Amino acid sequence: xxTSKNDPGAVAAYLAGxxxxxxxxxxxxxxLIKSTVPEVxxxxxxxxxxxxxxxxxxxGFVAQRKHLSFFTMSPELATALGDKIKATHxxxxxxxxxxxxxxxxxxxxxxxxxxxxKEEAGRD
Numbered sequence: 001x002x003t004s005k006n007d008p009g010a011v012a013a014y015l016a017g018x019x020x021x022x023x024x025x026x027x028x029x030x031x032l033i034k035s036t037v038p039e040v041x042x043x044x045x046x047x048x049x050x051x052x053x054x055x056x057x058x059x060g061f062v063a064q065r066k067h068l069s070f071f072t073m074s075p076e077l078a079t080a081l082g083d084k085i086k087a088t089h090x091x092x093x094x095x096x097x098x099x100x101x102x103x104x105x106x107x108x109x110x111x112x113x114x115x116x117x118k119e120e121a122g123r124d
Contacts, residue, residue, distance in 0.1 A: 006041035011050050021100035022063045026050070029061055029070065032106060036113050056123070058116050070096045070104055070112075077115050084108065 011030070015023050033052050034040060040058060045051045049071070051060040060071035071094060072078045078085070078094040089104065090097040098104050 005043050007043045010044045011042045014044055018063050022068055025068055025100040025103050026061055032109055054120060067097045067099055072112055074116060074119060
């Protein structure tokens with residue numbers, strides 16, 4: 001059973017409160033995550049971060065004052081993909097910073113999601 005509380009209404013309310021450009025970018029990312037991992041649950045964590053989880057946290061995102069952040073939740077994965085990520089975006093630990101004007105490439109997000117699913121399956 002997932003440790004997260006599935007609360008898509010809280011996520012929708014959080015996104016609705018963001019400026020349009022950030023909201024649109026994060027709504028697109030949200031839909032990509034949900035279409036790739038249909039069984040994922042979503043919640044708000046610490047009042048600002050959107051976390052997607054299966055049995056454990058899978059990925060997440062947040063709107064910050066100067067940028068948007070995508071949480072890979074895996075320092076090992078972020079390190080392995082570091083050169084690819086850094087070619088177009090800033091990487092800080094396991095977090096990728098991006099903007100509405102420079103969104104994350106769909107192929108990169110899909111690669112991260114597949115890798116995270118594989119990592120989580122290996123923890124059972």
